[in-house]
Amino acid sequence: MLHGVRFLRSAAAAFARLAHAIFSTGWALFFMPLCSPTSASTPVPAPWQQLQPARAKVHPAALAVDEKPAGCSKDQLLQVSSPAAPVLVLPAIKQQAAEKTARAARGRPPRLAIPPPVACAPGVDPFGAAADRETDVATELEAQGEGFCLASRRGVRHAMEDGYGVITDHNIEGGSQLAFYGVYDGHGGRAAVDFVADKLGKNVVAALAAAQASSRRQQQSKLWSSPPPLEMSEEEEEEDGETVVAAIRAAYLTTDSEFLSQGVRGGACAATALVKDGDLYVANVGDCRAVLGSRGGVATPLTSDHTAGREDERRRIESSGGYVSCGSSGVWRVQDCLAVSRAFGDASMKPWVTCEPEVSRRRLTPDCRFLVVASDGLWNKVSCQEAVDAVSAAAAGASSSSVGSCKELVALARNRGSRDDITVMVVDLQRFTQ
Known part of the structure; x- marks a missing residue:
């Protein structure tokens, strides 16, 4: 037994020495x-x-x-x-x-380079100042001419996108005297509103001149058969009015086509008034509006806003392959994008957003006192009757063409929370009825 224990100890010691040698080697x-x-x-x-x-x-x-x-x-x-x-x-x-x-x-997004804040005096909007320098459009504008006055103010957007155009006392061949007034509201930049303000009135005059020349040639051809009547019949007056309406429509479509050919983005709404031979022709596309103020102080809207929420506009858009939807804010939009259903430009929205205007004709009478033409920055906060009441009150002690009535309407819309661009034009209609 003792020999067995000694043998196991010596064997364990030998294995330990062997393991140490292998590890060291x-x-x-x-x-x-x-x-x-x-x-x-x-x-x-x-x-x-x-x-x-x-x-x-x-x-x-x-x-x-x-x-x-x-x-x-x-x-x-x-x-x-x-x-x-x-x-x-x-x-x-x-x-x-x-x-x-x-x-x-590689999977981490690049680090954003945030510029330092713009140093400016207290109460000065740095973005508004930069926008004024970039676009060279004044924050506030006042204009007064023969038979009209205007006030305009930029909203909180980065650039002023409203415009206007006026042609007064223009004689076309044949002896007809006319005057043209327009207010324009752009979107997507100033390209469309600047183009329309410059071209639309000229195109209307050119279309009327062409229609007048064509009508005169037809009358001359009739002289060979019978002498001309001393006065125009009701049928001839109606035919002449339809010719003017067709010329206005053609001028709108021509202006739109000319702008689209430039390949520039953006669009513009419009409301225009043409006075010719004692008749008032009002046309519009979009949500600019024209309202007639009568002697009794009654407001008469002469245009209807072209919005995506109108039932007839929705049917027209859907019949042409488009669609209209209502967002979470309750605003109806064409193709989930544009709130107006008719406008100049907007090439990506054709043919659903057309530039075909709605034109109305009215014979001027002594009861027709003035016309209020404005962009939606006013009408979103001020009703048609309130606008007529404000102009009537301002005209109580002065001429209805006073620029003070326009400034009062701009201030009223701004005080009620309008953040959009606001342009208001008042046209004196009394000068055409006297």
Whole structure:
């Protein structure tokens, strides 16, 4: 029994010495290729490397000099990374970490460059000042001419997008005297409203001149058969009125076509009034509006807003392949985009948003005192009757063409919370009835 115990102790001691020798020999073989002073001898791989599967080798060009282990020269580092030598583990780990960081950087969005805030005096809007410098359009505008007055004020948007146009006391061939007034409300920039304000009135005059020349040629051809009558019959007057309405429609469509040919974005709404031979012709596209003020103080709307919420406009749009939807704010829009269903421009919304105007004709009488033509910045906050009442009250002690009545309406809409551009024009109709 005693001999058995001694035998087991001596066997355990022998195994311990053998394990110590194997462990010491393995570490020596591992460090020998790295730190051996001779580079001609072939390095011996460590036992643990012989048992592991082959790993991806790192090209020597990818190893930086500062990544080599301490005590190893550059030549030894290249020798370690040769195909016959063991792979250096530390640079591979660093390279994997660098690749991981690069992948994370590629997935990260670029850092935003936020400019410093604009230094300005208290109470000054830096965005409004920049918009005025960019567009050269005044924040407030007053105008007064023969038979009309106007006041305009920019809203909180980045640029003023309202405009107007006036042609007074123009004689066309044949002896007809006419006057043209228009208020325009642009959207998507000033390109459309500037173009329409410059071209529409001229196109209306040109279309009327062409229609007048054609009518005169027809009358001359009738002279050969019978002498002309002293006065126009009701039928001839009606025919002449229809000719003027057709000329106005043609002028609207021509202006729209000319603007679209330029390939410029944006659009514009309009409300215009033409006075010719004692007749008042009012046309509109969009939500600009014209309201007649009578001697009794009664307001008579002469236009109907072209909005996507109108039942007849919805049917027209759907019949042409478009659609109308109502958003969460309760505003109806064409193709989920535009709130008006008729306007100049808006090339991407054709043919659903057309420029075909609605035109009405009215014979002027002494009861017709003035006409209020304004953009939707006024009508969204002020009713038609309130507008007529304000102009009538302002005209009690002065002429109805006084610019004070327009400024009062602009201030009224702004005080009620209108944030849109506001343009108000008042036309004196008494000068055409006297």
